[in-house]
Amino acid sequence: RVRVGFGKLLEYLGCSCGLELKHAPTKKQDRAEEKIKDAYEQQVKAGKKLPPACAWIPDLERASFFAGDATSLFKGIDLLEKLQGQTADIQRITGRKLDGIVIYRGKNRFAHAHFGYRDISLNVGVHHAEDDFWHVTELQLKLKGTEEIARQQHELYEDFRTYFKG
Numbered sequence: 001r002v003r004v005g006f007g008k009l010l011e012y013l014g015c016s017c018g019l020e021l022k023h024a025p026t027k028k029q030d031r032a033e034e035k036i037k038d039a040y041e042q043q044v045k046a047g048k049k050l051p052p053a054c055a056w057i058p059d060l061e062r063a064s065f066f067a068g069d070a071t072s073l074f075k076g077i078d079l080l081e082k083l084q085g086q087t088a089d090i091q092r093i094t095g096r097k098l099d100g101i102v103i104y105r106g107k108n109r110f111a112h113a114h115f116g117y118r119d120i121s122l123n124v125g126v127h128h129a130e131d132d133f134w135h136v137t138e139l140q141l142k143l144k145g146t147e148e149i150a151r152q153q154h155e156l157y158e159d160f161r162t163y164f165k166g
Contacts, residue, residue: 002128002135003061005097009126010063010139012093017075019065020144027060058123059138066144070110073120073141080124080139091129100127104136118146 007023014021032054040053049056067073080103083089087099102125110118120141125134 001131002098002126002137005094005128006061006063006126006137008094009090009098009101010065013076013079014065016079017065017067018072019067019076019141021063021065023063027057027062032057032060058136061135062138062140064140064142066142068144070143073143076141077120077122080122094129096129098126099129100134101125102134118143 003026010021010023013019035057036053040049040056043049043056044051044053065073065076067076080101083093083101084103085100090101091099103122104125105123107121110120122139122141124137124139126137127134
């Protein structure tokens with residue numbers, strides 16, 4: 001239910017900062033259930049996370065931005081940070097679908113490459129205005145030219161994730 005508002009927010013960020021957007025489809029139910037079973041359910045049972053386990057899946061809605069240079073990526077992050085707490089701006093940008101955003105977590109894989117792969121990954125909470133709930137999304141910021149490396153690594157990840165349960 002947050003997809004439309006999230007999409008409008010993404011379009012605004014992309015246009016404002018010169019970023020190329022790839023808005024991924026909503027994660028399929030079977031993959032979401034696999035993530036719950038393999039990762040989050042065990043953490044809830046161990047008392048490390050509060051229930052329900054499904055609330056911890058951060059990438060049901062996800063997107064990537066691509067830029068030709070790091071400066072453009074940082075402009076996108078700066079704008080996202082400035083929009084936190086700006087209810088009226090978020091409502092205007094999203095057509096009143098969302099009324100808040102919060103950057104919960106970031107991973108800088110430029111500083112610490114993951115098997116040669118580099119990006120910035122943000123978990124961004126978006127607040128659904130009408131139904132009054134928060135949903136955590138994933139936003140990846142990448143340099144153009146890394147798509148082939150990312151594609152190859154994702155193929156390997158898909159092959160091994162069920163085996164390694166995660």
